[in-house]
Amino acid sequence: MIRKTIQQRLVLEAAQGMCHPSAEEIYQVVVRKHPNISRGTVYRNLHNLTASGMLGRVLIPNGAERFDTTTPPHYHAICKRCGAVQDAALPYQEQVQDAASTCDGFVLEKHDIIFWGICKECAQRAGQCEAHMDHVGEGPAD
Numbered sequence: 704m705i706r707k708t709i710q711q712r713l714v715l716e717a718a719q720g721m722c723h724p725s726a727e728e729i730y731q732v733v734v735r736k737h738p739n740i741s742r743g744t745v746y747r748n749l750h751n752l753t754a755s756g757m758l759g760r761v762l763i764p765n766g767a768e769r770f771d772t773t774t775p776p777h778y779h780a781i782c783k784r785c786g787a788v789q790d791a792a793l794p795y796q797e798q799v800q801d802a803a804s805t806c807d808g809f810v811l812e813k814h815d816i817i818f819w820g821i822c823k824e825c826a827q828r829a830g831q832c833e834a835h836m837d838h839v840g841e842g843p844a845d
């Protein structure tokens with residue numbers, strides 16, 4: 704049997720090697736090294752890690768939640784094509800929330816902003832297709 708704290712560390716270490724992974728992606732990495740760990744154990748540890756603030760969570764509309772080893776508040780950019788999640792460069796805007804909290808009696812605790820677009824890999828893939836089309840019919844350059 705693997706002790707509880709060790710399980711938690713394995714799950715956290717797996718998450719740290721990835722960029723905004725889903726619970727399933729983390730499970731796949733953990734189970735490759737430790738075949739005896741169940742999906743339920745990994746998911747339960749992810750829940751505990753987010754509850755204790757050691758892992759952040761990115762809630763994606765119509766998508767599986769992602770986990771985040773960067774825990775201070777920050778914004779995300781999501782690729783419309785492949786669903787890749789990256790940190791946006793925009794610093795967290797405390798003043799946006801301060802301005803919004805003038806709403807009568809409504810205590811605001813946090814806010815999220817998601818930027819949607821096309822990631823570098825998807826943009827390059829599209830570019831490669833076009834470049835390839837231009838060179839169809841040409842022999843190898845010598």
Ligand SMILES: [Zn+2]
Pocket residue numbers: 782783784785786787821822823824825826
């Ligand atoms: Zn993409």
Ligand SMILES: [Zn+2]
Pocket residue numbers: 723771773777778779789790
């Ligand atoms: Zn992030």
